Each structure stands twice: as structure tokens, then as C-alpha cells.
Amino acid sequence: MENETNYILAIESSCDDTSAAILRNTTVLSNVVASQKIHEQYGGVVPELASRAHQQNIVPVVDQALAKANIDKKQLSAIAFTRGPGLMGSLLVGTSFAKSLALGLGLPLIEVNHMQAHILAHFIQDTNMSPPKFPFLALTISGGHTQILKVSDYFKMEVLGQSLDDAVGEAFDKSAKVLGLPYPGGPLVDQYAQKGNPRAFEFPIPKVKDLNFSFSGLKTSILYFVQRKTKENPDFISENLVDICASIQYTIVTILMQKLKKSVKQTGINTIAIGGGVSANSGIRKALVNAEKDLGWTVHIPKFEYCTDNAAMIGIVGYLKFKKELFAEQNVTASARYSF
Template sequence: MVQKLLVLGIESSCDETGVALVECEAATGSPEVPRLLAHALYSQIEMHQAFGGVVPELASRDHIRRVLPLTQEVLTAAACTLQDIDVVAYTRGPGLAGALLVGAGVACALGAALARPVLGVHHLEGHLLSPFLSADPPQFPFVALLVSGGHTQLMRVDGVGRYALLGESIDDAAGEAFDKSAKLMGLAYPGGPLLARMAEAGNPKAYALPRPLLHSGNLDFSFAGLKTAVLVQSQKMLAADGVAHFEALPRSQQCDLAASTQAAIVDVLVKKSMTALKETGLNRLVVAGGVGANRHLRSELNAASAKRNIRVHYPELHLCTDNGAMIALAAGMRLQSGQQQASMAYAFDVKPRWPLDTL
């Protein structure tokens, strides 16, 4: 009988507190994907909206309040107890230092109290592997498009822990371009999803916005210039209509600018992803991270991939944003692959900046 491990995962890198429990095989080299038993998530969005962005100190304090009740919620849902846990995993980085320290501290305290090993996990590796929890999990090797918050990266993935960076954002990431453009339009934080919903009623060809680095000859990204172009275009629209605020413009114009902004971001992401697949000779694409939930991005990637006989894999929509399930999954897959061993040493540190390709 194959021995099973129960891995508790804690995510606290930014403004979401996530806890999850997965079951994986203890045998190194097992081909089985860890199975998600239960997960719980608390978002701090409402708290940070009043400030127009994440306030690190408030985020850290809220993680302290939420993490243990969420842990109990997960254990109850999975019909388990603390004593059933075999490994405690946590997000070690990248992220906000104070927020990371909460998750790391709680995880290591639990590990010490239960005499269980702990394992620090890379936040972006969690996102990258999260499609393995979907109904249509990928197979190695593949190209990964990571579009999560402040990160936009293309990676070649040959296995767990075997990552090669192909290209990345050199200034604003795609998620930042969505959120900052939305803020210029007067949308509440976080504005990216609101901009995407507004774009559904707009004309993506209404305004000629730039596609930065679209023809750069490499796989890097740059969206800071697009944000500036959105600002300039919105100022022209305000001047033409003689109004002081973007919200005072006709709704159709607002939706058109949102749609044009979204189209510019998506065009770059799709073109670079297709180029990465061509250059690597791979025919499988994994899309992960919060922006991976964007409907227009999924539609355009699906259409481009269908023309090239490429398989595209996404996380389930509820696992696109930060969550504990991806952290527990990544820990389980690392243990199964033999890439890393959990440790009984409970001294810990965090890595607010931690390149994924250095794993």
C-alpha cells in the first residue's frame, strides 16, 4: 500500500490569506498529482480599497487574524485534525516581507508544535503548477506564461524545479498595466477586473494604443509606455468633451478605452507566447496567475493555439488568484519529485525578491 502524505499549505504573500490541504504519495518519483482535499481563502480587497492599493502593514495584521481560523476551516472540511498533518508548507517569497513573515512564522510554529517538517515554497512556482489541479492537467515539458500581479514571465518548464527563463517584464507587468490603467479611468482598486468587465461593452479598435516590444525580437515585456499612452488618450478625451473627470465621459467612450487597453495588453501576451512556443519547439502552453482568468486573453490564446495545434492549459478560475492550494500542491510535487526535502529546522527567513529561475 502506497503511503500518503497530508500537506498543509499557507499563502500570505500579499493581500489574500489562503490555506489548503492536499494529499500526495510519499514515494519519490510518483507520477500521481497531489489531490486537493480542501481549501479556504480570505481576500483583503475591501479593506485596501479605501487606500487605492495594498497597505503592507494592514495586510500583515489581517493575515495574523485570518490564518488560524482558515486552517481550522480547512481541517474541518477535510475531516482531519492537526495531528493528521505530515508536512506544513508556506510561501517563502516573493511578496511583501511582513506578510510573508506571518505565514512563515505560523507554519514553522505549527511544525514545531506538531513535530512535523516544514517546507518553504516559491509563490510563482505555486502559480506555475496550479493547472495541475484542473480537470485538464498539463504534461511536461511546456512553455508557461506567468501573469501574476507584478510578474509577467515566459518560462520553459521541463519538470518540477526545472525552469528556464525565456523573457520577463522589464518595467510594469501585465497585471500592473491593467490596474494602473483602471486607476487612471477612476475605477476602484483593484481595477484590472473592473476594466476587463467594462471592456466587454467596448470597441477594442476604437483607440490606437501601442503594443510595447511587440516586434522587439526577444521575449521580454514592457507595459509602462502603454500606461502613459492610456493617460494621454484619456486627457484628449476629457479635453474634447470639456469634462474634468473620466467618469463624466459617455459610457461608450469609457468602454472603448477599456477595450482598447485590454486588447493592447492581450495582443502582446499572445504574440510573445506563440513566439516562445515556436522558438522552443514545444506544443503545450500553461497560463497561470490572476490575469490568466481574463476572458479576452483566454479567447485569443485559444484561437491562436488552435491554428498551430497547440494545447493550452489554465488553472480553475477560483485558483487563478493567490491561494493556499497552489502552495500545498507545489510542496507536494516537490516532495514527490525528490527536488526538495521538508526540514525539521524551524528557524526561517523569507525572500521578498526571489527569481523563479534560481530554484
């Protein structure tokens, strides 16, 4: 199986992006993503609308992935899908489709942990990037997760610390909402932050034990700060938007980097890989590049296309599991709180 050519069809439907990819072993042949714009008017993902949109998108997305890869479904070796974690309704669409297709084609079915896939996306073959060497530390940062893990092997991962309340992506999005920015606001905070002064306003760094995180207090302090300042000056947000965004981003990046430095000190591992939607943030990327230069870390930052939810990362886990014949049964069910 090691030297064989295997084609994996991967399906990702954990939140509001429907994605399908075809991998030839570790090489991505296609990675199609259909985003759902409908949630913008509600200021957040509406689960019921998300699952309906997945039902509409999944067949065309899979069809497009096969066409782009120039692969017939009869050439497929296995079907990998996101089992969880995520929104239950969204996961059910991808899980049901993958099970039906695998049954119809007589192919092995492979379940994938979405957060594990964000980490293993670093093992997608790319001429410009080399994968991290084991053991390494992984920082998974997204709208629903903030975790530091020790990764000893493809499937041996230990959570060293995680958020006790809100995820870092939520902190970005909720701060953006307070500033009147449209959903999803996290990327907009990043965009404005690049033009502002990160030391313009000071926000508190939460004191949290060990390698855990907390972002709920920071969110509240940003809300009270903006309310207080706009009471004094109704135009405060518009007059100071870039500086507020830069200060918020600086604080969040500082929190993440403090915990990473602590984890490097505790474990003696200085190879760091990041994954998840927030790993597209320019502030965290810059801080990690600086750490590589100043602290001697070896840093692995994924391509932008593998940061947000995508099926290519599901496909690489699918391939690695396929080689070990780690197949799922047909009675497998979606799991909204699927953990390592």
C-alpha cells in the same frame, strides 16, 4: 512514499489574501481564502495593513481548512508555506506561523516559491482537466510578474523572458485607476471590455527585444490619451468606457500573444500553460483557445479558483517536494524577492 496517503497543510500569505488548504496527495480537500477588503479605500494594497490582517485571519483560516477537510492536525504529514516572492510583512506572518506549527507538531517544513506554485497548480488532480506534459511553456501573469518560462520538469524552470518594468496586472489596475474605476480595477476592465469594441482606440505596442515585456510606456500612453480626450470632452470616459476598456485589453492581450508566438517559434514547444491572477482574464483565455484552434497549440488554462492567490497551489508544490524529501530548516526566512 509513492503509494502512501499524505496530508499536506499549505499556507499562502504573499500579498493581501490569507489562505490555507489541505491536500491529500494531489487532491484538494479544502482551499479557504480570506480576502482583505480594507485596501479598496486606498486604491491599492497597504503592506502594513495587509500584515496586520494576516495576523487576524491566519488561525481561523487554518482552523477552517482542517474542519472542511475533516482532518485532525495529528494526521498531517507536512506543512508547506509561501516563502516568497511577495510583501515582506505578509510573508513573515505565514512563514512564522508555519515554522511554529511544524515545530509544535514535529512535522517537516516545506518552503514554496509563489510563482512556481502558479505554474504547478496545473498538476492539482481534477477530473475535468489533464496536466501539461513536459516540456511546456508557462506564461505567469499577475500584479507583480510577467514571465515566459520553459518548464522541463516540476523543479526545472528557465525564464526565457520577463517584464523589464511593470507587470501586466499593474498595467490593468493603473489603467483602471486612470478611468476612475475602483481598486482592484483589472477585473472591471475585463468586465467592461466584453461589451466594447476592441478596435475603437489604438494604443502603441512596445518594441521590446527578445521575449521580454514592457508595460510602463503603454500605461503612460493610456494616461495621456485619456487626459487629452477628457480635455476635449469632459464626459469622454463615461460615454466611451466599454470601448476604452476593450481597446486597452485588446492591446495587452496582443502584447502577450505576440511574445508567446515568438517563444513557440524559438523553442519548438507548442504546449502552453498560464498561471497567476491575470490568467482569469477573459481576453487572454479567449486568445489562447483561438490559438489552440488556429495554431495547433495545446493550451492549459487553470480553474478560476487557482488563478488568484490560493493555498491549494502551495499545497501541490508541497506534496511534490514532500515526495522528494525537499524539506526546509527551521531557520528558513521569508524572501520578498525569492526567484527561481
